Amino acid sequence: MQKKPAKVPVHRPPPPKQVRIIGGAWKRSTLPVLDALGLRPTPDRVRETVFNWINHLWDANWAGADCLDLFAGSGALGFEAASRGARSVVMVDNHTPVVRQLGDVKIKLKAGNVQVARGEALATAQNMALRGQRFQLVFLDPPYQQNLLERSLPLCIGLLAEEGLVYAESGAPLPFEPEDGSAVPDWLAPWEAVRNDKAGIVFYYLLKLRKTAA
Numbered sequence: 001m002q003k004k005p006a007k008v009p010v011h012r013p014p015p016p017k018q019v020r021i022i023g024g025a026w027k028r029s030t031l032p033v034l035d036a037l038g039l040r041p042t043p044d045r046v047r048e049t050v051f052n053w054i055n056h057l058w059d060a061n062w063a064g065a066d067c068l069d070l071f072a073g074s075g076a077l078g079f080e081a082a083s084r085g086a087r088s089v090v091m092v093d094n095h096t097p098v099v100r101q102l103g104d105v106k107i108k109l110k111a112g113n114v115q116v117a118r119g120e121a122l123a124t125a126q127n128m129a130l131r132g133q134r135f136q137l138v139f140l141d142p143p144y145q146q147n148l149l150e151r152s153l154p155l156c157i158g159l160l161a162e163e164g165l166v167y168a169e170s171g172a173p174l175p176f177e178p179e180d181g182s183a184v185p186d187w188l189a190p191w192e193a194v195r196n197d198k199a200g201i202v203f204y205y206l207l208k209l210r211k212t213a214a
Contacts, residue, residue, distance in 0.1 A: 019076050022048050024083030026109050033074045034098055041074040042141055042169060046199050050167055051080060053195045053206050054137070057165070062086045065136040068128070068159065070121045070152060075102045077139040077167070082114050086137075090115045092124050122151055129158030136164050144171035150187040157190060157209065165194070166207040173203045 018030045019041045033041055042050075058065070062085040069078030072091035082089045091114065093099050099118040106114045117124065121142070138156050142148035149170055156166050168174070176184060176193060183189075196205040 019044065019074055021076075021080055021083050023051060023080070024085065026079065026083040026111075029079075029083075029109060031074050031076055031079060031105055032101060034101060041076045042204075043199060043202065046169075046197075046202055046204055047076060047080055049197060049199075050204060050206065051084065054165070055084075057194070057206075060084075066090075066134070066161070067137045067139070068092070068125075068135045069139045069141075070125060071140065071142040071148070072102060072116075073098060073141070075105060077141060078114065079105065079109070079111070081137065081139075082109075082111050086113060088113050088115065090117060090135075092117050092119055092121055094118060094120045121148070122155065125152060125155040125159060129155065133159065134161040134164070135159055136161050138164070138166045140166060141169040149174075150185070153191065153207075154187050160209065163208070166191070168205045168207055170203045170205075171201055173198075174205060 018032050021027055021029045021031065022044060062081065065081070065086045067078065067081045067086045067089045069075065069089060069091045072078055072093040075091055078089045078091040091102055093102065096118065099116060102116045106116055138159055140149060140152055140156070142152060149168060153166065153168065160166070174188060176188065178184065190209055191207045192210050194206045194208050
């Protein structure tokens with residue numbers, strides 16, 4: 001009698017091994033995704049929506065945009081912006097194999113408008129602000145459940161150029177309207193959501209500073 005194959009345990013599906021650039025000069029180019037702790041690329045559907053939002057607000061004009069991808073990971077957000085013609089994109093990650101891979105992708109795409117930097121995100125953001133670096137767009141897609149969004153978003157106040165935007169991604173809704181009726185937390189109070197949506201467990205926002213906070 002033939003032996004039955006052993007049952008394979010069912011787990012959550014692993015992250016994709018690669019993602020694709022959706023638009024611009026490198027449309028359909030693939031980006032490999034390392035099996036690194038916390039690495040969770042922004043889903044294609046979400047990226048498409050977010051970049052449509054930005055294109056609408058900017059009339060699809062990326063030529064003057066300096067962008068910062070503070071938790072770069074696969075580089076899906078940063079390379080997407082660079083593909084669409086951003087003037088410059090700085091990608092930051094503190095995981096050496098990830099940084100090495102981002103550098104390899106930069107070479108493969110001949111992405112002269114991309115700079116890859118190894119560093120801890122919060123310290124790097126503080127140093128950039130002190131040096132006077134300013135960006136029209138900052139991507140914040142940190143590992144979930146580490147309070148990194150509430151620690152990094154306040155640093156963006158010193159990093160944004162006038163009328164700059166922050167893309168923020170979270171595993172839970174941002175508490176713009178706390179259910180218990182309490183005040184909006186201090187780290188979120190200076191911001192307003194220009195656009196927001198949800199896809200599965202991903203909550204994503206395009207934020208700008210309120211006029212009183214700028």
